[in-house]
Amino acid sequence: MKPVTLSDIAERLNISITTVSKALKDYPDVSPKTKALVKELALTLNYRPNSFAVNLRTKESKTIGLIIPVIVHHFFSSVIKGIISQAEKKGYLVIILQSNESYELEKKQIDLLINQRVDGIIISLANDTVDFKHLNDVISLDKPLIMFDKIAKLVKCSKVIINDRQAAYDATQHLINTGCKRIAHFRGSLLPQNSIDRFLGYKKALVDNGIPYDPNLVYICECDDKSFEEGKKNAIKLLEDHDDVDGIFINTDLVAIGAIAAFNDLGVKIPETISIVGFSNWFMSSVISPTLTTVDQPGFEMGKEAFKQLFKEIRQRKNNLPVTYEEIVLKTSLVKRESTKTELTNRV
Amino acid sequence: MKPVTLSDIAERLNISITTVSKALKDYPDVSPKTKALVKELALTLNYRPNSFAVNLRTKESKTIGLIIPVIVHHFFSSVIKGIISQAEKKGYLVIILQSNESYELEKKQIDLLINQRVDGIIISLANDTVDFKHLNDVISLDKPLIMFDKIAKLVKCSKVIINDRQAAYDATQHLINTGCKRIAHFRGSLLPQNSIDRFLGYKKALVDNGIPYDPNLVYICECDDKSFEEGKKNAIKLLEDHDDVDGIFINTDLVAIGAIAAFNDLGVKIPETISIVGFSNWFMSSVISPTLTTVDQPGFEMGKEAFKQLFKEIRQRKNNLPVTYEEIVLKTSLVKRESTKTELTNRV
DNA sequence: GGTCTTTTCGAAAACGTTTTCGATAAAAAT
DNA sequence: ATTTTTATCGAAAACGTTTTCGAAAAGACC
Numbered sequence: 001m002k003p004v005t006l007s008d009i010a011e012r013l014n015i016s017i018t019t020v021s022k023a024l025k026d027y028p029d030v031s032p033k034t035k036a037l038v039k040e041l042a043l044t045l046n047y048r049p050n051s052f053a054v055n056l057r058t059k060e061s062k063t064i065g066l067i068i069p070v071i072v073h074h075f076f077s078s079v080i081k082g083i084i085s086q087a088e089k090k091g092y093l094v095i096i097l098q099s100n101e102s103y104e105l106e107k108k109q110i111d112l113l114i115n116q117r118v119d120g121i122i123i124s125l126a127n128d129t130v131d132f133k134h135l136n137d138v139i140s141l142d143k144p145l146i147m148f149d150k151i152a153k154l155v156k157c158s159k160v161i162i163n164d165r166q167a168a169y170d171a172t173q174h175l176i177n178t179g180c181k182r183i184a185h186f187r188g189s190l191l192p193q194n195s196i197d198r199f200l201g202y203k204k205a206l207v208d209n210g211i212p213y214d215p216n217l218v219y220i221c222e223c224d225d226k227s228f229e230e231g232k233k234n235a236i237k238l239l240e241d242h243d244d245v246d247g248i249f250i251n252t253d254l255v256a257i258g259a260i261a262a263f264n265d266l267g268v269k270i271p272e273t274i275s276i277v278g279f280s281n282w283f284m285s286s287v288i289s290p291t292l293t294t295v296d297q298p299g300f301e302m303g304k305e306a307f308k309q310l311f312k313e314i315r316q317r318k319n320n321l322p323v324t325y326e327e328i329v330l331k332t333s334l335v336k337r338e339s340t341k342t343e344l345t346n347r348v
Numbered sequence: 349m350k351p352v353t354l355s356d357i358a359e360r361l362n363i364s365i366t367t368v369s370k371a372l373k374d375y376p377d378v379s380p381k382t383k384a385l386v387k388e389l390a391l392t393l394n395y396r397p398n399s400f401a402v403n404l405r406t407k408e409s410k411t412i413g414l415i416i417p418v419i420v421h422h423f424f425s426s427v428i429k430g431i432i433s434q435a436e437k438k439g440y441l442v443i444i445l446q447s448n449e450s451y452e453l454e455k456k457q458i459d460l461l462i463n464q465r466v467d468g469i470i471i472s473l474a475n476d477t478v479d480f481k482h483l484n485d486v487i488s489l490d491k492p493l494i495m496f497d498k499i500a501k502l503v504k505c506s507k508v509i510i511n512d513r514q515a516a517y518d519a520t521q522h523l524i525n526t527g528c529k530r531i532a533h534f535r536g537s538l539l540p541q542n543s544i545d546r547f548l549g550y551k552k553a554l555v556d557n558g559i560p561y562d563p564n565l566v567y568i569c570e571c572d573d574k575s576f577e578e579g580k581k582n583a584i585k586l587l588e589d590h591d592d593v594d595g596i597f598i599n600t601d602l603v604a605i606g607a608i609a610a611f612n613d614l615g616v617k618i619p620e621t622i623s624i625v626g627f628s629n630w631f632m633s634s635v636i637s638p639t640l641t642t643v644d645q646p647g648f649e650m651g652k653e654a655f656k657q658l659f660k661e662i663r664q665r666k667n668n669l670p671v672t673y674e675e676i677v678l679k680t681s682l683v684k685r686e687s688t689k690t691e692l693t694n695r696v
Numbered sequence: 697g698g699t700c701t702t703t704t705c706g707a708a709a710a711c712g713t714t715t716t717c718g719a720t721a722a723a724a725a726t
Numbered sequence: 727a728t729t730t731t732t733a734t735c736g737a738a739a740a741c742g743t744t745t746t747c748g749a750a751a752a753g754a755c756c
Contacts, residue, residue: 001490003489005711005712005713006712006713007712015735015736016735016736016737017712017713017736018714018715018735018736018737018738019734019735019736021712021713021714021715022714022715022735025714027715028733029733029734029735030733030734030735031733031734031735034734034735048462048463049463049712049713050404050465050711050712050713051463051464051465052400052401052403052404052407052409052465052711052712052713053400053404053711053712053713053714053741054712054713054714055400055403055713055741056398056400056401056404056711056712056713056714056740056741056742056743057712057713057714057715057740057741058713058714058741059400059741061400063443063464071425071428071429071432072422072425072426072429073425074420077419077420077421077425078420080419080444081419081420081446084419084444084445084446085446088445093443093445093460093464094443094444095411095441095442095443096428096432096442096444097432097436097441098429098432098433112441114396115396115397115399116399116411116441117398117399117400141351142349228634228635257635258635261635261637264637284632284635286576287576287605287606287609287632287636288635288636288637289609289612289636289637353741353742353743354742354743355742363705363706364705364706364707365706365742365743366705366706366707366708366744366745367704367705367706369742369743369744369745370705370744370745373744375745376703377703377704377705378703378704378705379703379704379705382704382705397742397743398741398742398743400741400742400743401711401741401742401743401744402742402743402744403711403743404710404711404712404713404741404742404743404744405710405711405742405743405744405745406711406743406744407711
């Protein structure tokens with residue numbers, strides 16, 4: 001019933017624990033004969049090294065922690081998948097925690113992970129995280145920390161992000177290229193950096209194309225479970241306020257889909273009357289009607305890159321090499337679908 | 349730089365490690381004065397118990413493993429959320445692995461988790477898992493195992509499931525109650541039990557209502573990333589084969605949404621000409637047009653129940669109590685939306 | 697003052713592994 | 727035959743904690 005240990009094997013073979021341990025790890029100073037003997041017995045006894053003891057000795061757990069704001073979300077679950085897939089290749093396990101967009105929870109969870117002595121932490125910040133002490137604590141403990149998507153620019157650690165500003169710029173440019181003259185923007189809440197960057201990209205694209213920026217065309221919608229309703233509501237309001245709008249760049253797909261639903265109900269033609277571009281390339285956007293033009297946010301790749309960088313830093317620390325922080329910016333791409341017209345000119 | 353240990357505290361206070369340990373855990377045989385002293389110093393030194401050492405001594409890791417076929421899926425990510433939320437309350441961490449619907453991977457991952465010495469395992473089986481040795485291994489190691497959703501009926505352990513058969517029966521009955529006379533069924537692949545049960549429920553509802561079961565009306569679609577296309581294709585085929593069909597009960601929402609898209613394209617009126625019921629209540633089904641009547645599969649609750657049962661069994665084993673396996677069947681509910689007509693009669 | 701109880705503490709073993717370093721035996725070299 | 731090298735092994739410490747059990751000190755009681 002008790003799990004078999006090195007000592008069990010040693011006893012049966014009348015050799016020392018040391019030799020058993022070495023045999024299993026193919027040390028050069030143990031004869032092929034005993035190696036074979038040990039390995040065979042280990043197999044038949046179904047020996048499994050006690051990870052607690054190993055961790056205690058080696059001071060590493062081969063485990064990393066992941067904190068994300070929400071799990072039930074296409075983008076984030078894609079990231080999880082990316083991280084896990086990469087971690088598995090390197091023999092690492094992943095402990096996942098959900099901060100629920102709460103700063104307080106996030107703090108507690110960071111603490112939990114440190115107590116658990118994970119080898120590193122990957123995190124996407126909660127929306128209401130404004131203080132970064134808990135993150136700097138991780139760094140000062142010399143534990144590798146990677147931030148992705150929702151990051152704190154001021155914290156000195158590696159980051160995996162997309163160029164939200166450029167992506168938003170490109171999305172808006174696409175609307176302009178397809179003939180839109182008066183373009184609205186549904187943005188997210190004021191806090192997260194993404195929201196700000198996307199807004200700035202939108203604004204810059206307008207200005208660069210000689211279209212005056214009109215703050216009245218910018219609507220704020222909270223991104224949460226009610227995003228869909230929010231999108232509907234704002235779409236209707238926009239139509240009442242400004243009947244000359246012919247394009248909208250929307251902060252996130254779900255809101256965009258809400259807007260599409262509203263326009264469909266009202267008989268507003270998409271893209272003929274109003275063109276729409278979303279953000280995220282949530283799976284749903286390829287399935288609704290009309291299918292949604294949107295910015296593809298490569299969640300899976302972000303997860304992979306985040307783990308790769310984490311792994312690199314773990315290795316660097318282990319070998320006492322200088323740790324190099326990197327800012328990895330992944331490419332987004334505009335997925336052109338039915339909710340926008342075809343471009344008139346071919347602009348790069 | 350080195351993490352502070354009990355011995356560090358002991359040294360500074362000129363007391364023994366034993367006393368420090370006891371003080372921190374509020375043993376009765378240490379004076380209030382030294383307790384206060386120890387606790388204060390522990391706080392200022394930011395002492396964190398080394399979990400490896402604790403685990404090694406106590407032989408438990410306060411960690412559980414979770415294996416699911418896919419992460420990027422509304423139902424499964426809801427389950428994850430349910431498990432994590434409950435685990436956090438009890439001070440457990442969750443290691444998540446994705447089997448990718450592969451039996452081989454599943455085996456390896458079970459092994460990984462056992463080696464990691466998690467306190468218990470929660471699993472939803474891969475579609476191509478037909479042999480259950482790896483699961484019985486877990487049980488014979490006396491490690492708590494809970495299966496949910498995709499289960500193996502023959503394995504002796506607790507299970508958290510829904511009554512797929514009843515749910516399918518109710519869904520089909522709803523179609524009948526709303527006036528459908530000739531009802532097709534898009535089912536999943538032949539292997540997983542859910543697929544079979546849903547099919548049986550569909551069949552029984554027909555027979556119970558005096559509607560002859562016609563095997564030609566049953567289409568098989570693989571449930572994967574291409575489900576949407578699969579749904580479209582089968583919908584078109586169905587229309588060609590049988591122009592008298594007025595209702596479809598579909599194994600899973602995504603396929604149903606594909607079918608809706610196809611019918612929308614073809615100008616087939618939903619629900620007037622054909623009514624559709626899906627399965628899962630994936631978030632999308634409330635967002636497409638027409639909104640989809642579907643069976644709500646309570647993922648979050650399943651996750652919660654699965655962890656609760658696991659926790660119970662961990663406790664039982666720890667206290668040397670007899671372990672009781674339970675089969676927890678959660679209620680599903682039919683969410684009536686626009687893709688079906690209103691019921692003619694009120695049947696219970 | 698002596699016995700007895702209560703309070704407070706610490707030595708030591710144990711958990712299972714990894715790794716260093718020295719010991720022994722066999723083989724090779726002189 | 728003696729020394730040197732090589733191959734093979736094991737003792738022991740260390741990782742940081744928990745817990746048992748006994749010891750010492752302090753207080754209570756006669």
